Amino acid sequence: MKENKKIPPATVKRLPLYLQCLDQVSDDDIGISSSKLAELAKVNDAQVRRDLSYLGTLGTRGVGYDISTLRNQLQLELGLVEGWSAVIVGIGNLGSALAHYGGFREKGFGIVGLFDDDPKKINSQVAGLVIKPLTDLEKYCEKFNVAIGIIATPGEYAQGVADQLIGCGVRSILNFAPVLLKNVPDVQIRSVDLSQELQILSYYLDRPVLKAVD
Template sequence: MTLPPHAGRPGTGANGTGSIDGRAGRTGTAAPVTRAIPEATVARLAVYLRMLGELAEQGADTVSSEELATVSGVNSAKLRKDLSYIGSYGIRGVGYEVRSLHHQIERTLGLDEQQAVAVVGIGNLGHALAGYGGFGGRGFPVTALFDIDPDLVGIHINGILVEHVRDIPRVCGERGVTIGLVATPGPAAQSVCDQLVAAGVRCILNFAPVVLQVPPQVEVRKVDLAVELQVLAFHVARRREAEAAGVLEGSAAPVAALPTNGSGPTGGHEAVNGTAVS
């Protein structure tokens, strides 16, 4: 169990630590100096951004920290603190101007230019990722697909050709891919990752159940569905014990009371189907 020499730091999806020297200074009208955005804040900014987009679609002009916080699932103090890292774009007594704040967050996250995405491993999940329309709409066009299965190489998904893994360096170079999604089985992941890195890809989202070793200039984040389920299972078990120790109850269908009407931000009508990644 010793490791290869090019050991790097792993990405963990729910990363614990570290703040970020995020200078927003850029060509043209520079924003107030704004530095050191905490990692945790960056993740939430992405959420605020989406909610602001929805608010804008609904025609809202301004939003208070309380409102935006509620739909984003945080408390208003945290939201204000988060926004304070990118500058003072609010109006006291009023709130935030929706479109302007949207723009500022977009700029801070570096979303003013598109990032070409490659998906490697067109299995169940890879196929779903390749077919997901939402990435392109958010500035992440899926631009290349790879696998080694001869039955898959050559087919098109959403108009994109599946190519052989051996062509990763050439294709990614040609198309300027900057983000790679690794959706291969575990044993293949490191090899694929190395090829992506060799092709100049600097950011990798890893769905494979291994810790990828990368050089320091490459950023990895990990999404691990099995871990998510196990954390949930832990909470089920805890709850069950608490119940057993506390109010003894029947076992099946215990929760009962709760309004069964819809209550999402957009209303309550059913529309289950369609493309549903993310």
């Protein structure tokens, strides 16, 4: 476990963005300035310098940041070097789409198990993985040292699934169900409610002069 540097949550949210921006830089470039990175990330350069200062002394005044070093440090800080095992619970349309998404593995997250309680889905295959019953969840979590649980169930089942994942030792949960899960000490929960995001966009449709903020 890495030392807790007490990086502000807002900064943690921007670190993956900076990593994504580095992928947009030409392979011929060796370094990148804070102003260029700020332009790509749509933030100001003072914010970039402040955020990256939490990673240590990486930049050189008047020169900028070595891209390779910065990428490695961002990956290290985000825990992307060692890779993490994840499971998806709820293999409906959304769960199936998530299982097929190749970007998880590219970023170091391996989907090692799919779970559902629908007898019609159990033992069928999605994205090369056999859907297992929830009764097998604990066994999989122990066998593959699962770190992340992804919930894609209907809302009424999400809390029960979260409780089961936590009971299996999972300490990070990505929740796509349209409900808020209970906060649990030492468990990180991130929720993505797609319908809620659409409602926010809907608010701005008739207000073109306004700009949505994160």
